[in-house]
Amino acid sequence: MFSEYRIHPALLHLLYCLLCSAGEEVVRLQELEGNTVTIHTGLTGVQSDAHILWFYRSENLDTKIVISLVFKGETNTEYPSERFRDRLQLNRTSGSLTITNISREDSGVYKLHIITGMSSVWSFSVDVYAPVSKPIIGNQSEKRSVSLRESCSPLCSVENGKDVSLSWYEEKERISSISSSDSSERLYLPLNITNPNCSTYTCVADNPVSSQTTQLDITNICYKSGTKVPRDLSKSLAAVLTSVGLIVALLILFVWIWKKKTNQQGKKYISICFISCLSLLVLKTASEWQKTSARWWCTQLKGCLLCSAGEEVVRLQELEGNTVTIHTGLTGVQSDAHILWFYRSESIEIRIVNSQIIRGEIITDYYSERFRDRLQLNRNSGSLTITNISRDDSGVYKLNIITGISSVWSFSVNVYAPVSKPIIRDDSEKRSVSLRESCSPLCSVENGKDVNLSWYEEKERISSISSSDSSERLYLPLNITSPDYSTYTCVAANPVSNWTTQMNITNICIKAGK
Known part of the structure; x- marks a missing residue:
């Protein structure tokens, strides 16, 4: 029953724009089965x-099918996949x-990964x-006589398959069409001719890469007995109810994921998944490019639950000058694995470690000048050790382990300088305690990344301050209206270090001033 609906061209254009922008x-x-296909990258002169x-x-599983590298001036290209045995050929220039x-x-999806000074990725569906x-x-x-003016009902059928549609044409105008996602059932499309005339009727079966046409012979079809195919109303009703149920389920899933997703990019991704799946269910007569785009985005819903949480990033906070190991939590990494480490700062990603097995020999290269002689890879766990780490080494470190599949882990590393020791002085004129007048100690410290300054009375924090402007010193006053025997301390801290200075009430509040 959906065959009579068509999507408005403006809505198609809007959905196309959404798909292209995210x-x-x-x-x-x-492509047509059996052909020789070249996946053109559009590149020329790839670095030698x-x-x-x-x-x-395929089905969310990445398989490495081509490895090509230059070792000791010689180009080595391997095709490790059994699926494509003797059927692949790489062009290193493009x-x-x-x-x-x-x-x-x-x-499936074919992904090209070209690694030079940086890593670039292209995807082809x-x-x-x-x-x-x-x-x-x-x-x-x-069989009926045309002279009786009764209807003639030709029935066109074809073996169903992926994205197959079946259509009736009168002359060059399409007058009806049908398709079904259930490729196990043959497609049937009737044509009701109430008054056979001299028009030419053709039945066309097509998919995105091929088509076949059969012309109707009115004399043979309308004067001879044919095969009567009963309509099954229960199947149509079941199809409608199934589609409605899927739409409701999609809507519930969309709302749940939307609430969990906090960033706008993620929300846009989930929205496109939802819109595409909805259009695929409801808009049966959408154009072929629209159905192809919608199907691809709909398959992404398999990963939407994972996408809703975003890529997991392990966060580390380290002290400047230390030796730091980024632990992966892995043990027994496959011995012939290809291990890559990348470093990203301010959206620029550079390769810093490349370790692989070439002709039975482990070759590990450390490329970056920034980390010269300060990196050490553990191939058993994939962990990376950085000696004498500095604040300039803060950023995102990405581990890529390639075996039969490609796996990625990300680590956000923030490096801090040790916090300075806070200084306490009196911010008011010196007065005698016996006068019961207030005493105003002032604590200060050199500011820095994520530094905060706090006053404690005994073990209770009574005030605190921080500032994102690290160029200005932090100041925090303490007003004591009646100095007693309480212990007051001023504490400066950042995520990796802290310094404490205890206040001497006698020197600060009782010592005679000017």
């Missing part, structure tokens, strides 16, 4: 010593990948289709 750009390819990797993802005799099982079958036209009604 997330990592993914180039989409549609670049490390080139291709990954294939990074393009050629796949021979491509099959429907090869559909490839959908492979079988050639569509030729449609068959029969008559679903009993």
Whole structure:
């Protein structure tokens, strides 16, 4: 019953704009099974010593299918995947990948990773289709005489498949169409001709890469008995109820994830997932590019629960000058794993460690001048040790371990200088305690990243101050109206260190002033 609905062109354009404006750009390819396909990158003159990797993802599993690197001046290219055995060819000049005799099982996302001084990634979504079958036209009604002015009901059918649609055309105008996501059931599309005339009717079966046409022979179909195909109303009703149920479930999932997601980029991603899935369920007659885009985004809902929490980032706070190890929590990393560490500061990502097995030999390179002679990799755990760490080394460190799949961990490291010792002096004229007048000690410290200054009476904090302007010294007064035997201390602290100065009431409040 959805075959009569069509999406408004303006809404299609709006959804297209939303899809194009978010997330990592993914180039989409549609190919015919059995062909030789080249995934063109659009690049020319890739750096000659670049490390080139291709990954294939199907059902959320990344598999490394091409490894190409230059070692001791010699280019080494390996194709480790059994799936693509003897069917892959890399072009190192452009990074393009050629796949021979491509099959429907090869559909998925292909990711190109080019590593030079930095790491760059391109993604390509490839959908492979079988050639569509030729449609068959029969008559679903009993034989009748046209002279009786009774209707003739040709029935067109075709073997269903991925993104197959079946349509009736009168001359060159499409007058009806049908498709179904259930590829196990044959597609049927009737045509009711109340007054057969000299018009030409054709039935067309197509998918994004092929089409087949059968022309209606009115004489044979409308004067001969055909096969009567009963309509199954219960199936139609079940399809409607199923679609409504899926829409309600999607809406509940969308609201739940939206509440958990706090950043705007994440909310936009979830919104597009939801809109695309909704359009795929309701708008059965959307154009092919729209259905392809919607299907790709809909598959991303498998990962939306994970996306709602964002990529987990381990946060570390360290003291300047120390030797710091970024522990991964892993043990027994695969011995032939390719291990990469990247460092990101102010949105610039650089490769700092590259460790791999080449011809049975472990080769570990430390590239960055910033960390010269200060890095040490543990290949058993993937952990990275940094000696004499400085505040300038603060940033995000990303570990990428590549075996049969690619896995990534992120660590946010903040490095702090030791906090200075606070100084206490009297901010008022010196007075005698016997006069019962107030005493005003003033505590101060050199400001810095995340430094705060606090007054304590015994063990209770009674006041505190901090400032994001680290160029100005921090000052915190304490007003004592009646000095007694309480102990007052001033504490300066940041996340990794602290200094305490105890106030001497006799020197600060009783000593005669000017």
